[in-house]
Amino acid sequence: MKLYKTKTAVVVEFEDEFYECPKAVFGALIQRDDLFKTLLSYCVPEHRIDNDLEVLLKQVLPPIDQQEVWAAGVTYYRSKTARMEESKDSGGSSFYDRVYEAARPELFFKSTAARVVGHQALVRIRKDSQWSVPEPELTLLISPNKKIIGYTVGNDMSARDIEGENPLYLPQAKSYTGAAALGPCVLVLEQPISKTTQIAMIIYRNETTVFEGTTKVENIKRSLESLVAYLFAEMEFPQGCFLMTGTGIVPDDTFTLQSQDRIEITIDGIGTLINTVA
Numbered sequence: 484m485k486l487y488k489t490k491t492a493v494v495v496e497f498e499d500e501f502y503e504c505p506k507a508v509f510g511a512l513i514q515r516d517d518l519f520k521t522l523l524s525y526c527v528p529e530h531r532i533d534n535d536l537e538v539l540l541k542q543v544l545p546p547i548d549q550q551e552v553w554a555a556g557v558t559y560y561r562s563k564t565a566r567m568e569e570s571k572d573s574g575g576s577s578f579y580d581r582v583y584e585a586a587r588p589e590l591f592f593k594s595t596a597a598r599v600v601g602h603q604a605l606v607r608i609r610k611d612s613q614w615s616v617p618e619p620e621l622t623l624l625i626s627p628n629k630k631i632i633g634y635t636v637g638n639d640m641s642a643r644d645i646e647g648e649n650p651l652y653l654p655q656a657k658s659y660t661g662a663a664a665l666g667p668c669v670l671v672l673e674q675p676i677s678k679t680t681q682i683a684m685i686i687y688r689n690e691t692t693v694f695e696g697t698t699k700v701e702n703i704k705r706s707l708e709s710l711v712a713y714l715f716a717e718m719e720f721p722q723g724c725f726l727m728t729g730t731g732i733v734p735d736d737t738f739t740l741q742s743q744d745r746i747e748i749t750i751d752g753i754g755t756l757i758n759t760v761a
């Protein structure tokens with residue numbers, strides 16, 4: 484089932500029907516270990532609403548409340564090779580090689596909730612970057628008790644030239660206004676998401692496709708549980724958190740985003756997160 488946050492309601496989509504969750508507080512719901520069961524309890528005829536997915540998608544907000552957004556890096560082979568290439572002149576490339584093989588993953592703070600943008604909102608490229616890309620990432624919703632309770636689509640916008648110049652610039656390459664997008668909903672399952680789930684990204688410029696790529700969750704080198712275990716090892720998240728799990732799709736080195744490009748990221752079972760570059 485899918486959970487949407489809109490300006491006026493909390494809505495569940497289940498078996499092609501829509502249900503409103505009266506009096507539900509979105510921020511409290513997305514901390515619950517029993518989220519699937521709780522949402523199911525709203526899926527009764529008295530809460531059914533006539534809704535159209537297209538109409539709903541025009542009203543959705545980012546599916547977050549006060550949670551921090553964290554991110555994992557170099558979890559796919561493609562990400563490792565791309566980072567090694569972009570940082571070769573700085574002498575930093577061996578860090579990526581080593582972290583790909585190491586037991587401890589790369590984890591970094593990506594965004595406060597207030598800076599996250601949602602479906603159909605604008606993302607940004609930094610004015611001081613000449614080489615920026617979107618990173619399409621399966622994003623986990625994790626409860627305060629370290630349980631993966633949902634999945635959403637994430638875009639970890641990144642300034643490749645800034646990180647490539649020096650890996651210590653990572654926070655500037657990754658965290659700035661308009662750098663994190665989540666949405667359009669949270670997929671809530673009774674069982675873990677399938678490893679064969681496909682992640683796809685298309686970038687349009689003036690309605691022409693300028694980049695297209697796909698990967699699968701099974702290409703992540705690490706288990707999702709191990710990423711969560713490292714993130715929670717020495718840190719508490721009283722309201723839970725979101726964790727972007729890394730990108731397996733990186734455009735060729737000649738590609739950089741431009742203002743007005745439209746980025747469409749689709750993850751099977753969740754939906755499509757669409758953002759335009761401001």
Ligand code: DO4
Pocket residue numbers: 554555556557558559562566589618639646653728729730
């Ligand atoms: O090391 C830099 C960040 C890597 C990243 O964001 C990714 O692999 O998705």
Ligand code: MG
Pocket residue numbers: 554555556618620639727729730
């Ligand atoms: Mg990333």
